[in-house]
Amino acid sequence: MSVDKDTVRRIARLARIAVPETRLEPLAAELNGIFQWVEMLGEVDVEGVPAMTSVVAQKLKWRMDEVTDGGKADDLMINAPEGEDHFFIVPKVVE
Amino acid sequence: MSDPTKPTSLASMTLAEARDALRAKKISSKELTGAFVSAIQAARPLNAFITEAGEQALAMADASDRRIARGEAGALEGLPLAIKDLFCTKGVRTTAASRILGNFVPPYESTVTQNLWDAGAVMLGKTNLDEFAMGSSNETSFFGPVFNPWRASNSNANLVPGGSSGGSAAAVAADLCLAATGTDTGGSIRQPAAVTGRVGMKPTYGRCSRFGIVAFASSLDQAGPMTKTVKDAAIMLKTMAGVDRKDSTSVDLPVPDYEKLMEGSVKGLRVGIPREYRIDGAPAEIDALWSKGAEWLKAQGAEIVDVSLPHTKYALPTYYIVAPAEASSNLARYDGVRFGHRAEGPHDVVDLYERSRGEGFGAEVQRRVLIGTYVLSAGYYDAYYARAQKLRTLIARDFTEAFEKCDVLLTPATPGPAFAVGSKTADPVQMYLNDVFTVTVNLAGLPGISVPAGLTANGLPLGLQLIGKAFDEGTLLRAARAVEEAADFQHSPARWWSA
Amino acid sequence: MSASVKDKTIKGETGDWEIVIGMEVHAQVLSESKLFSGASTRFGADPNSQVSFIDAGFPGMLPVINEKCVEQAVRTGLGLKAQINLNSIFDRKNYFYPDLPQGYQISQYKNPIVGEGEVLIDLKDGETIRVGIERLHLEQDAGKSLHDQHPDNSYVDLNRSGIALMEIVTRPHMRSSEEAAAFLKKLRAIVRYLGTCDGNMDEGSMRADVNVSVCKVGGYEEFRRTGSFRTLGTRCEIKNVNSMRFIAQAVEYEARRQVELIEGGGTVVQETRLFDAKAGETRSMRSKEEAHDYRYFPDPDLLPLELDPAWVEEIRKSLPELPDEKKARLMKLGLSAYDASVLVGERETADYFEAMLAAGAEAKAAANWLNNEYFGRLNRTGLSITDGPVSPKANADIIAMVAEGLISGKIAKDVLDIEWNERTGNPRAAIVEARGMKQVTDTGAIDAAIEAVIAANPDKVEEVKAKPKLAAWFVGQVMRQTGGKANPAAVNAALKVRLNLPDEG
């Protein structure tokens, strides 16, 4: 598989990262270098091997249904680049 | 300070020595902390810290001294530490060395650092790192590279301190703190510890809570101590570790007294030497050191066993799928809406996202987010991500089988000593190879420790890595202690930065 | 082709078309706190006041699952007669949107907590159809963007962010707007019986995405026979339809749009559409179409969700009687299928009915009384059964008095009116006696009334002798003569004697 300029443009869009047009070609080359190296994984027969779902043997912890959080609208807003009346503000979203 | 080219006696103490001195009231925390605050200021050329917290540190030291006087000392009472700037610290700027976090000040504390403060430790400041912990040389930081306190004999070239916990490694190596925290996703504690001549330990996945640590790759990230000695690592780990109900993947097992478990002989301990770690083109010095390590352990009564980890060579490419995939999703929250950098005058939401993230993320982070986005995208998931997760199963199985024949594994920590700043930035794959010996351990979730073991011909430190069974940090520390004693590494870097 | 299928077709210019409908319903789990954080789920709070740093996607925050939400999903699955998966996995669905702070929604993709199940729906014509449930999974709700506060900006409130939702996905087994609405009504009843969702559509606790396609007559049968979607048309998904009425409207509009499009030489494109309730039409939502690549992968912050089979059994044992079972039981008490399904349609209605039975009412009389009298009054005044002024005991008393022959059906309605207005709670004692409404069984008074009616209508007397069924007219006249107080049975008996009518009359 080979990554071209259009693919980089498409994945940059998916990842919501503005990549200048002039960077697309060099990035494609870098990614290709990495993917070529990664290709070696194709050598391994993984038929019937389960994908790893948890790194060490353990069970998911559950919590009780209790209200233990919230009521911190001020703290939520202190780092906000733009906010008003405890709302976060973004450019208008059109649906 | 009397002689800035020599370490002050206070700053060069180990964590254990300082603890005992404080307990015996031979020194005060304020005195000790003051020495480090001055040392940090004098060492600014190393760029080890992003945020210095001298005033706060002295206030914390004061409070510690009062607690000591009242006989209420905690396990780490009054001991000044440096914190990797990936741990959220309440009221203290946390950047992950990224422009995108801007001036983010967390209104909350990470569990690991909270554990440290609850035990009475003092925070000196937040250390530099690779941006979002993505790197092996600490050159991807938005705040500039960290310089290794070590330089090759007869050279003034600046070397990298390894990464991503390069600031913490440099701070410990240059005696700017008693110990530091690091995080290790593919080797980010062990690799910088090795190339700065210090001890770095990655505990078993789930040993330390990940709550409040800026996530890089959730299934691999693990916090751990960076210290001057193995004993100090045991002391630090005891306080850092523990189950946390705020982290679903932290493990509910009692935290043993590592300081005690670390003591004792390695007689009868089976030490595995994985043959696949002998790689073509590795410097002869690395191989020689590795053999020496085996001999040291054998001389102390350990049994050396030849073992095989057949999927070793696939570990690094597997890692470079799994880690970026998780990172691409973990870093989606940096969008300029609720915190952090926001692009000027966005004309719509997509523009806000794309420019905030384009401006806020550095080149390496962007590269990895793009890799991760690609390997998860429609049509590629099975070929990349699903296959990589299956390889992880095989890699973990290799270890399980090897551990039927041995108790710990001994390997080199890095493929070479610290290299010159800028020498490997052009080729990402060459850079990634620095983690070749450490990354398998993260993929399998096992504990690993790197111990300083010797110097290269031109005077740069090299480390050996020991790998343990899951949750068997006690045995691992005991073996590490044996290597440490045999190596008797007494070197320290010349203090060129404050000359 | 059966008559019922024929009713469901749309007449086009080139022939008849069938509608095929599937649904994805988002039902908000009834719980105190959110799926992965301890913030409250209460509706209508101040902006961002019920938000934890986890819900807001702050750095270093991690999800921890709420056991109640898992239990509610299992309970709902059991109520849908569905398979419970003892191992399921939480995945991340990645996309960027201002009300999605993490940049991903934690959901379940390949391995949901609940598998195949079913919902039976009763249609007006007495037919019962089975709608297959494909799956139910747990996921997080998103926050809310307000677009009308400012000309250039949207305002984001994350109070909803992280609330647990059950996404319930059906098979494409519904074939008319009526069936679609009936399905949603039934599903709502089930979750409300179970207490797993409040079903409050106004507050967004239940939202439906409706998938609509059309095919030529026969295509659906072929799909059911082969399981292949080949004979079905391309579907469009109508997002977030939030009332029963809108569902019917949206389906009708969309099906006709598709038929007209195809017959006009066009093709239906698979897309997401929005129902505009004001205009009564569906519109393409192009903004949601772009980049549909969610890059699902298992959430590495969470381990697989494992359920203990014994725990699932405990939940199964604690399930309440559900609408279908209750309906069957009521039918055994003599109710018609239709009456029974009306009564079990809402949990509150069923509870009310059962309270009447507990107060001694006879089942069939109670059902008739509610369906013919009480529900009508509630509907006219816009009151719900729980807000209505007459207690189950009072209604039970009224019909008991009728059964005892104490009052006539007509008087019973008057008593209900009085009880409705005055809420005495005891119609038997308070009203009937006090107002002199006690039924006239005094034969002397009845005989006098009969004579008066006969005297005034001699022609009718001849007619009724020829056609005994007309006796009912006489009964009515006598009842009027007595101001409705006469006992109809006594009137009937007296008339038979006086007019010399045969018994079967």
Ligand SMILES: [Mg+2]
């Ligand atoms: Mg859906």
Ligand SMILES: [Zn+2]
């Ligand atoms: Zn959904």
